[in-house]
Amino acid sequence: MRPFTYERAETADEALALHAGGDVHYLGGGTNLVDLMRLGVARPERLVDVTRLPFDRIETTGDGGLVIGAAVRNSDLAADRAVREHHPALAQAVLSGASGQIRNQATVGGNLLQRTRCSYFQNVTKPCNKREPGSGCPARDGEHHNHAILGHTANCVATHPSDMAVALLALDASVRIRGRAGERVIRLNDFYRLPGDDPARDTTLEPGDLVTAVEVPPLGMPSRYRKVRERASFAFALVSIAAALDVEDGTIRGCRVALGGVAHRPWRARRAEEALRGAPATETSYLRAAHAEMENAHPLRGNRYKVQLATNLIVRTLSGLGDGS
Incomplete structure (x- = not known):
């Protein structure tokens, strides 16, 4: 692991300011990012801790929808009464996603932004277009039994690992984002990318963008x-x-x-x-x-x-x- 600096943000504006310049990553629960750093896949120059930002609440809207803060722990999300009663698929997805210890640490924002578990991506001795653009995709002719069957290209056949994101997509959720140009809301369907010619990008986020919350509209069906x-x-x-x-x-x-x-x-x-x-x-x-x-x-x-x-x-x-x- 190469040396990096660690900063703790107290406000969203401070987090955005600290993210400027170089290879910088926001740090929430760290359950995926820290693993990637240990493997040498992620090599940030700076980590910006965003766990103290005021995005750790689940709020219900008057019509039966939800606003889920990006810093909400997965365990708290799965246990929330409104989630279990009105959006059971979301609670079931979170509970199926990891052990209790990991759910206690992992955050909603981090879950949505986790990287693929493709073994070639995680092995820095192997080529991988997602990790090193232009180096190739050995999974196509190698080990790919758990890889994509829809929407893949010659550049990447990896799959997205999140359970929570699948449930949120079915619930027509949207993502609140704070960026250098201000705040915006993106439908989850438009938040993620297919690999195309640039598989290194999983989402449509711009540099420095900070996920602050997820909006879930009312569902009204099982x-x-x-x-x-x-x-x-x-x-x-x-x-x-x-x-x-x-x-x-x-x-x-x-x-x-x-x-x-x-x-x-x-x-x-x-x-x-x-x-x-x-x-x-x-x-x-x-x-x-x-x-x-x-x-x-x-x-x-x-x-x-x-x-x-x-x-x-x-x-x-x-x-x-x-x-x-």
Whole structure:
């Protein structure tokens, strides 16, 4: 680990000022960043501690929505009564994401900004376009059983690891950002990037941008998060799903579907949602929607199983929501 300086910000303006110049990272819980520093993947010149900023509260809005501060600990988010009652998929996603010890330390903002767990990205002796642009993507022909089947390119086939982000995407959440040009709000769907020609950038954030909160609108329908992993003890998703379904008189009036473990970013299943709206709430409809979403899948040699796994997970999760089981 190379030497770095450590600064503690007391205000958002101070954090922005301290971030100026050089390779600077904001430090929240540090559960991902510190690991990357130990591996030599992240080599910041300065860390700016933002844990004392006043973004550690969960507020309910009058219409049933939420405003979740970026410094809220994951354990507090999962335990919050309003989250559990009105957005259960979010609580389920957080609880499936890590051990209790990590949840006690990790923050909402840090969870959204965590980097991929691709083994080539984390191994500084290997080439990786995400770590060293232009060096190549050995995962395409190497070990990629848990890599992307949707939205990937020749430059990067890594997947985004967050469970929370998948649930928030299905909930139509937005991100509040404080930057040098002032404050703005970005829908989570526009916050993350596909790899394209620049896989080193995971998000649309500008240098120095500070995530301050997440806005979650009211939902008004049952939701659920389900995750398939290689072991039950806090592994990253092979495929995960966050879904919400509104059924009246046997017909689907509204739906939300987002997938994890399948792309460089949390994946909103728009094709599946379009196929579901107005359709009968039956397994046939759920299977048709899953097939519509997977039509654009481009699996690699070692992860073709994810297409069927995602299909089965969509059908099972929507069936449970549809019949209330």
